[in-house]
Amino acid sequence: MERPLRLVTANPLDQLARTLEALLVVAGAPLPLEELVAAADDDGERVEMALGLLSERYREGRSGIVLEQVAGGWAFRASRDAAVACGRLFERPVQRGLSQASLETLAIVAYLGPVTRPEIARIRGVAADSAVAGLVERGLISEAGRDDGVGGAVKYRTTPMFERVFGLESLSQLPRLDDLAGDVDDLRERLHAVAEQRTA
């Protein structure tokens, strides 16, 4: 491992290589050569040489970090030796329940959907952006057109995955809320009225 490193130390490319390391460790997607050149504010050929040095330093069997050239550009990845350990890291335990914010948002979408984010926020009394995004990411809700056609707020409804997780054959199997309201419109009205009182 020593020789190339000694080379780098003596090499004026060393500083540039470090800058590239830094850029690559922050990047969320592979970085094309041009972007690396522009960000490092250096010469294209020198950047390629520095990448060559780094490919040598970060190569399979030598480091846990491997520099790889893929279709979109250059990126760090985990070494193959560490594949099992990485598998353990990304293997998430089955989550037992949802957070209060997610549950409230999901319940509103299930009972009132399709429903827009602003309406969810009005009923809950807080912005719904992150809760909605989280539920979309989990595949429990999805977009269902826009309010008043094009240009309106995006509406959301629950997904088949939601029905699977909650053990429902369809939304009509949701627990009834007869004690609260006759139909969806009643329920909607009631939720809005209470939300207004809460903020007042």
Add this chain to the structure above:
Amino acid sequence: MERPLRLVTANPLDQLARTLEALLVVAGAPLPLEELVAAADDDGERVEMALGLLSERYREGRSGIVLEQVAGGWAFRASRDAAVACGRLFERPVQRGLSQASLETLAIVAYLGPVTRPEIARIRGVAADSAVAGLVERGLISEAGRDDGVGGAVKYRTTPMFERVFGLESLSQLPRLDDLAGDVDDLRERLHAVAEQRTA
């Protein structure tokens, strides 16, 4: 740079260190020691020793990649030397300074959280709605249930992102606020004087 590396090569910890490198380079957030131990499927003490070696290898001024302890875990980041280059390519989560209102609100959530919007307003003497919404959007604070569990006001706490952005290992690294005790006494005396005049 060579000596510690040679040590590592001769060291049985080398393989473990490489595994940790791999885990850290693919992780989406700082990894707590326990998670590293579980994923590497190794002994806690050995993992700590390997992290010590890696801290030395990936330290400021030596590599473009820096290993740091932040937000309750271990994470790679770019070296500070490469900040200008990084700035050309990436945005920090808090690119510009936060407004006075946001900073005070953030301080209240960090020190007193989980805390509700009305509680924040009560301390600041100004409604906190837009400051809270802005901080949620930046991912610095997030919902943490409702007051009294049920229909109460939504509570907020700071996120791991907050600790990362501010470079804190944990919230306990926030400075203690007892230094202002003298001030309090002074205020109290002045208000007592006013109160006495009022009664007289």
Add this chain to the structure above:
Amino acid sequence: MIVRELELDLDAFEGPFDLLLTLVLKEELDLADVDVAGIVVRFLERLGEREELDLDACGEFLVLVAALLELKARGLFEDEAAELADLEPEEAAEELARRLAEYRRMKEAGGWLAERLAEERDRFFRIGPAPLAPQPERKLAPQEPEQLAEVIRLLAKEPPAVSLSHMALRFPPVSQFVERFRALLSRRSRFDFDAELGGLSRVEQAVAFLALLELRRADEITISQAAPFAPIRVARVGEESAAADERTLAWNARSA
């Protein structure tokens, strides 16, 4: 200097003071968002720019700002304003000092965070997953549909009527004092109203006074007072209280 033309540059509002007042009165601007301290500082700056002290301007400003503050306090802390009003002056001062100190600490902490943020400006890190990392799958255990109904019921529940319990605490029933005074007069032929009220809140004292009037109306007691603000003596009917020659506890400012 014309106070109403004072130019303001606040987070929530930019323009002359007069316009701010207009917007607030028309309820087009929420006073809760207005930094009143910022207005005061601006006024003091303008005042400082002048050689002479403009007493008229100061007077007008004081009146306007006091009104603004009162409006804002009422809007922000309906319950608390009442709580503070119930406190003794020393307690209110203590409570205010505590709150001001808390706010100062948070302001200080906000300043620390600002410095820290500036120091950490050159720390870059990746947000989110790595480019070539495996996509973790988030699995959710089977859930009970009843949870959804429960959550909707909570969201549809009228906010708890907190104020009622407060009222009960703050306004003890008149009957409570009627009974108390009757019991007292069954043991003693007369008592000193003020001495009986030691340790009660102002509201409770008021309720006790109502109880006294109630008993008087029912002709169960006689009430006498030697002079305005002198101690109130209460006696069973038929046993006039000859208060003049007795030494009693002084009527203190609290019960006034």
